[in-house]
Amino acid sequence: MEFEKALTQASEYLSFTPRFINPAEPQGLWFCDSLVTASDIGVNAVCLGTGSSWDDVPRCRPFLEAFPFIVIVSPNAIARDEMHEALLPRLPAMCLYEIGDAGFRGCKTITEYISVYGRKELLSILSGAEELPAYGLLNLARVPQQNLLTIPRTLSGFPRLDKGILGFLEGRLSIWTGKRGIGKSTLVSLLLLESLNQGHVVCAYSGELPKEQFREWMYLQAAGPEHIAYQTDLPTGKRVAVANALADKQISDWMDERYWLYDLDRNTRHDPEMILSQFEYARMRYGADTFLVDNMMSVDLATARDRDYYRAQADFVQQLSTFAKRRHVHVHLVVHPRKSSGKSGAVDNDDISGSGDITNKADNVFFLTRHNRVVDGKPVDAPLLVILKNRDFGTRGDVWLDFDGKSRRFFQYKAGSADKRYAWDPAGQQLSLQELTDPAGTAEIDRIFPPEKEASACK
Known part of the structure; x- marks a missing residue:
């Protein structure tokens, strides 16, 4: 009764x-390329019905599973493929066989095969059948060795x-x-600058910063202390750091068509689908291989309940992870x-906003904080980067940083400085300072850098 219903x-x-149709016959089920082929074979032979698509095949699962195996039958190699x-992919749990060219003994159709060799020889075609590899399963012995040292990468600039x-x-x-x-946004902005400096193309989504402010901060980092001047606002006396005119132009020429920013003015939607579609375009059109989403709280996740919101966050992280792996970025x-965090400043992956799935899906997790560092016997409040997770090596640990407020640059404590030159500025070449114009007449340019560091809040 059950099989009759499935039939x-x-x-x-x-x-x-x-x-x-009889599942008890030893030849299994023959899935043919056409009604003519199925009719010639007769016993346990089927083909896709008129008006049906391959997506309809899983609807026949109870019927198909009544047979010990399925044989793909087509003398035409293209149709067979x-x-x-x-x-x-539609029958991942079933045993599938395919009859290759050798099984048909040079015949172009089943009609010709029966004419030449006789119907009694029809089952001998099975001797030329090969089992197809299981869909979704890999033979580990056939997986090529991966050398982590040869995988394309970018360095952070922190040794x-x-x-x-x-x-x-x-x-x-x-x-x-x-x-x-x-300082999270400041730090990741610097990482994208490092990627540019190593010849990569980058694409960033910043849901909070207007394009003008994003540009200002990034150009300060690219310029470095040597090429930054100060503008003084005459009414208030407030001094603002800016890249000098020559450096600004050379930075623009250097990064032209290699740094792409999600346009908040044109892209009124900030949902995962739109962000990822723009990332896909940047990858395919411009060869971008380093991407930034800053930050997840600014992404529109269509859900009302907190529980669903955390799930939507996890789904977005999974989409980003899949994008990274599929596009090799x-x-x-x-x-x-x-x-x-607690009084000790300790933090772990469970402290990340949203569900635990977020950090589970990530390959690296980093926590930026401030902590007391002992310098000359005295505690100094300093930035500290904590490695919470590293999937490739299991690395965990701390990286002490310093910060230069004028150029918005982080650098490793005792192993770097804020004076690093990027490729737009050839080593040893001195750029002359230019007067910056101020059409409104409300500011003047300090041509001599002040000795003190300008206070600058990290975002």
């Missing part, structure tokens, strides 16, 4: 002669961090977290922490 259901999508590609994680490898997702205002994602 009736399958007849809606497959063409066959019911009286010729199409059937192969269509059936494997201790790069030694621990080998840099930012392609196909990975890195999550950056820390309290509000601690590295994605940086800024995420706010869920709660304040």
Whole structure:
């Protein structure tokens, strides 16, 4: 009774002669390329029904599973390959065989085969059948060896961090977290600048910063202390750091068509689908291989309940991870922490905003904080980068940083400085300072850099 019900259901999508269908026969089920081929074979032979598509095949699962195996039958190699590609993903748990050219002994049709060798020889075709590899399963012995040292990557510019994680490898997702205002956006902006300096193309989504402010901060980092002047606002006396005119132009020429920013003015939607579609375009059109989402709180996740919101966050992180692996790129994602760390400053992956799935799906997780560092016997409040997770090597540890407020640059404590030159500024070449014009007449340019560091809050 059960099989008769399955037979009736399958007849809606497959063409066959019911009286010729018998699961007890030893040849299994022959899935043919056409009704003519199925008719010539007769016993246990089916084909896709008129008006049906390959997506209808899974609807026939109770019928198909009544047979010990399925054989793909087509003397035409092209049609056979199409059937192969269509059936494997739709019947992943079934045993599939395919009859190759050798099985048909040079015959172009089943009609010709029967004419030459006789119907009694029809089952001998099975001797030329080969089992198809299971869909979704890999033979581990056939997986090629991966050499992590040869994977394309970008270095962070912090030697201790790069030694621990080998840099930012392609196909990975890195999550950056820390309290509000601690400097997460400033740090990841510097990482994208490092990528540019190593010849990569970058693309950034910033849901909070207008394009003008994003540009201002990034140009300060690219310019460095040597090429930054100060404008003084005459009414208030406030001094503002800016890249001098010559440096600004050379930076623009250097990064032209290599740094792409999600346009908040034109892209009124900030949902995952739109962001990822723009990332896909940047990858395919411009060859971008380093991406930034800053930050996840600014992404529109269509849900009302908190529980669903956390699930939507996890789904977006999964989409970013899949994008990174499929397109062989590295994605940086800024995420706010869920709660304040304890008195000791300790933090772990569970402190990241949203569900635990977020950090589970990431390849690297970093936490930026501030902590007391002992200098000359005295505690000094200093930035500290904590490696919470590294999937490739299991690295965990701390990287002490310093920060230059004028250029908005982080650099590794005792192993770097704010004076690094990027490729737009050839080493040893001195750029002359230019007067910056101020049409409104409300500011003047300080041509001599002040000795003190200008206070600058980190975002």
